[in-house]
Amino acid sequence: MAGRTRKSSSKRATLADVAQVANVSAITVSRVLNHPDKVSDDLKRRVQEAIDSLGYIPNQSASSLASARSRVIGVAIPSLSNIVFNDVLRGIYDVADANGYKVLLVDTHYSPLEEEKMVRTLLSQSPEAMIITGGDQTRACHRMLESAAIPVVQMMEILDKPLDMNVGFSHYQAGYDVAVRLLQTGCKSLGFVGARMDTRTQQRMHGFVKALEERNAYKPEWIVTTPEPSSIALGGELLRSLISTSSGAIDAIFCCNDDLALGALFESQRMNIKVPGDLSLCGFNDFETSAFVNPSLSSVHVPRYEMGVTAAQMILDRLEGGNDSRNKVDIGYEIMMRQSTPSLGSSN
Amino acid sequence: MAGRTRKSSSKRATLADVAQVANVSAITVSRVLNHPDKVSDDLKRRVQEAIDSLGYIPNQSASSLASARSRVIGVAIPSLSNIVFNDVLRGIYDVADANGYKVLLVDTHYSPLEEEKMVRTLLSQSPEAMIITGGDQTRACHRMLESAAIPVVQMMEILDKPLDMNVGFSHYQAGYDVAVRLLQTGCKSLGFVGARMDTRTQQRMHGFVKALEERNAYKPEWIVTTPEPSSIALGGELLRSLISTSSGAIDAIFCCNDDLALGALFESQRMNIKVPGDLSLCGFNDFETSAFVNPSLSSVHVPRYEMGVTAAQMILDRLEGGNDSRNKVDIGYEIMMRQSTPSLGSSN
DNA sequence: ACGCCTAATGATAGCGCAAACATTTACCAT
DNA sequence: ATGGTAAATGTTTGCGCTATCATTAGGCGT
Numbered sequence: 001m002a003g004r005t006r007k008s009s010s011k012r013a014t015l016a017d018v019a020q021v022a023n024v025s026a027i028t029v030s031r032v033l034n035h036p037d038k039v040s041d042d043l044k045r046r047v048q049e050a051i052d053s054l055g056y057i058p059n060q061s062a063s064s065l066a067s068a069r070s071r072v073i074g075v076a077i078p079s080l081s082n083i084v085f086n087d088v089l090r091g092i093y094d095v096a097d098a099n100g101y102k103v104l105l106v107d108t109h110y111s112p113l114e115e116e117k118m119v120r121t122l123l124s125q126s127p128e129a130m131i132i133t134g135g136d137q138t139r140a141c142h143r144m145l146e147s148a149a150i151p152v153v154q155m156m157e158i159l160d161k162p163l164d165m166n167v168g169f170s171h172y173q174a175g176y177d178v179a180v181r182l183l184q185t186g187c188k189s190l191g192f193v194g195a196r197m198d199t200r201t202q203q204r205m206h207g208f209v210k211a212l213e214e215r216n217a218y219k220p221e222w223i224v225t226t227p228e229p230s231s232i233a234l235g236g237e238l239l240r241s242l243i244s245t246s247s248g249a250i251d252a253i254f255c256c257n258d259d260l261a262l263g264a265l266f267e268s269q270r271m272n273i274k275v276p277g278d279l280s281l282c283g284f285n286d287f288e289t290s291a292f293v294n295p296s297l298s299s300v301h302v303p304r305y306e307m308g309v310t311a312a313q314m315i316l317d318r319l320e321g322g323n324d325s326r327n328k329v330d331i332g333y334e335i336m337m338r339q340s341t342p343s344l345g346s347s348n
Numbered sequence: 349m350a351g352r353t354r355k356s357s358s359k360r361a362t363l364a365d366v367a368q369v370a371n372v373s374a375i376t377v378s379r380v381l382n383h384p385d386k387v388s389d390d391l392k393r394r395v396q397e398a399i400d401s402l403g404y405i406p407n408q409s410a411s412s413l414a415s416a417r418s419r420v421i422g423v424a425i426p427s428l429s430n431i432v433f434n435d436v437l438r439g440i441y442d443v444a445d446a447n448g449y450k451v452l453l454v455d456t457h458y459s460p461l462e463e464e465k466m467v468r469t470l471l472s473q474s475p476e477a478m479i480i481t482g483g484d485q486t487r488a489c490h491r492m493l494e495s496a497a498i499p500v501v502q503m504m505e506i507l508d509k510p511l512d513m514n515v516g517f518s519h520y521q522a523g524y525d526v527a528v529r530l531l532q533t534g535c536k537s538l539g540f541v542g543a544r545m546d547t548r549t550q551q552r553m554h555g556f557v558k559a560l561e562e563r564n565a566y567k568p569e570w571i572v573t574t575p576e577p578s579s580i581a582l583g584g585e586l587l588r589s590l591i592s593t594s595s596g597a598i599d600a601i602f603c604c605n606d607d608l609a610l611g612a613l614f615e616s617q618r619m620n621i622k623v624p625g626d627l628s629l630c631g632f633n634d635f636e637t638s639a640f641v642n643p644s645l646s647s648v649h650v651p652r653y654e655m656g657v658t659a660a661q662m663i664l665d666r667l668e669g670g671n672d673s674r675n676k677v678d679i680g681y682e683i684m685m686r687q688s689t690p691s692l693g694s695s696n
Numbered sequence: 697a698c699g700c701c702t703a704a705t706g707a708t709a710g711c712g713c714a715a716a717c718a719t720t721t722a723c724c725a726t
Numbered sequence: 727a728t729g730g731t732a733a734a735t736g737t738t739t740g741c742g743c744t745a746t747c748a749t750t751a752g753g754c755g756t
Contacts, residue, residue, distance in 0.1 A: 410712030
């Protein structure tokens with residue numbers, strides 16, 4: 001009666017199929033989905049029934065192609081294993097989800113070359129904005145991002161000359177401040193343990209070293225680094241190595257992250273080194289473990305979730321709001337002095 | 349000379365633009381990118397130069413629409429904060445990347461309704477396959493996945509009737525085995541601490557309880573659960589609660605994950621409860637911390653990275669290989685007995 | 697009654713690409 | 727020379743959707 005049935009099964013339903021079932025034009029179906037205020041309630045109902053009965057799911061590729069809007073935000077992080085990025089991602093996802101954006105996430109493995117490849121992949125999806133990590137991109141990568149002409153947020157660190165927008169904090173200053181605080185607690189011989197040594201880790205180290213130099217407390221041989229990725233196990237190994245090269249002279253160690261610091265703490269316990277009696281320890285990132293381990297671990301707290309939220313919001317402001325929004329946000333950090341470092345009062 | 353220049357700037361270059369510059373047809377450019385073996389070296393070079401000079405990046409939406417191939421794998425996990433999924437994701441990403449697939453990742457927040465919404469979002473991107481977590485989907489979600497007619501892997505647990513493919517392990521059996529092992533070490537009064545209580549956590553609990561029941565060691569009041577998400581802090585709180593309701597009679601606790609177990613361990617230390625002297629603890633998931641903390645924490649090790657790799661490989665086998673591949677993989681687990689539980693020999 | 701506005705709906709075209717089919721060229725066996 | 731084949735390249739078409747521009751119907755002031 002109502003004309004021949006089309007591809008009733010096996011093939012995904014299209015707008016046209018829905019339109020036919022609802023006996024309206026295709027564009028009306030499109031409007032029901034994208035501009036429901038422009039369609040009468042009557043038709044809206046009819047179309048919705050057709051959609052439900054067919055199990056219609058819009059083809060986003062066709063939509064993107066026709067409308068030049070993808071509702072995708074590309075995100076590049078250097079590591080999926082480093083749980084630091086979990087919190088950031090959660091912030092990004094929360095804001096993106098709430099605003100109808102999808103996140104396309106790639107892992108650059110801390111390599112600018114891989115990042116370039118991944119950014120190319122992301123751009124081929126026509127994202128409406130990008131969130132990338134740090135400022136250490138290849139020139140080709142910069143060029144791609146520029147000619148993409150979309151909002152770009154560089155996150156995790158504050159950059160002198162961001163490509164576009166920027167949210168993060170100064171790792172250099174954080175490292176500097178840690179050195180100052182450790183010295184304030186009465187520690188005299190400070191060492192540094194770092195792994196992976198990406199640019200942000202290096203900045204922490206440079207800030208730390210700078211503070212020591214300014215106070216004549218810098219000993220190059222008390223800096224131990226490795227390109228290996230951080231781990232708790234590695235923290236233990238590096239502690240041993242530093243203890244042996246320093247012949248036990250060191251009384252405080254700044255570990256470039258909490259993995260290493262926890263590893264150092266656990267290893268100290270096994271070596272019967274008292275923390276903070278014999279040795280003070282300070283980590284970075286402030287994992288939940290750090291606050292609860294015994295002795296609790298001093299660390300640098302960074303509002304990672306807020307950083308992710310901020311990155312996503314900056315983008316949405318640009319995409320939707322349009323007007324003069326923030327281009328650079330220093331999200332700050334806080335040094336949490338806990339039991340692994342001496343309490344103040346016994347010094348100065 | 350060579351005709352009018354087109355949109356030289358500001359607009360993204362297209363295949364046609366590249367074709368014009370290289371003085372070939374559009375399809376040749378397409379072939380250089382997708383079937384380079386079908387183009388002469390001469391043209392390949394000319395086209396590549398044009399691509400480079402224009403900074404051409406293919407429009408994946410158009411490609412997907414025209415070819416009905418998206419090279420996207422949709423992945424739904426219940427939580428971005430739970431680091432258990434990091435390792436799984438890493439496995440998925442490693443395999444996907446290596447084979448030219450992109451991953452579109454969504455977070456369902458442990459809610460089947462949200463999962464349904466997210467799966468709809470994923471399907472609208474025309475993924476070529478899906479990896480979802482567990483078997484607790486809504487009927488509508490199942491229907492969508494079925495009519496999508498793409499490979500689907502349900503991961504993290506072994507299901508009786510998977511939708512399609514399945515990789516995981518038996519949480520029930522793992523919980524059961526933990527109870528048996530704890531009893532074998534001489535513990536008599538076993539408690540359970542659980543948070544979030546998603547289906548997999550419940551299965552662990554049920555297996556644990558079953559083993560106790562069979563041995564007349566089950567005390568319902570020694571099971572403490574909460575729908576709150578797990579955390580180290582919560583582990584401490586739940587320990588206190590269990591200790592007080594049991595008046596200290598309990599001599600071993602199985603925590604549904606290592607967050608809770610570490611929290612319980614740290615809190616025990618603060619309460620001056622000797623582990624394992626006064627109280628044995630066993631966690632689940634085997635975080636790196638668990639192996640290094642003092643005393644080291646017994647836990648159930650799960651090959652999460654391998655699970656992610658396997659999930660992705662099962663999909664690739666179907667997408668590319670085509671022939672009879674594995675439909676169900678039990679990835680197994682291993683109970684790691686460490687210092688937080690009594691060593692064998694003093695019992696049985 | 698007339699023009700004029702707005703709201704609701706439809707027809708058409710085209711987004712950028714690749715599948716399918718067509719054409720050209722080169723080379724070879726006979 | 728002839729037909730036959732394979733390799734290299736081109737032409738056409740349409741994927742599913744939405745922007746744009748009609749068109750129609752209804753309301754309203756004069």
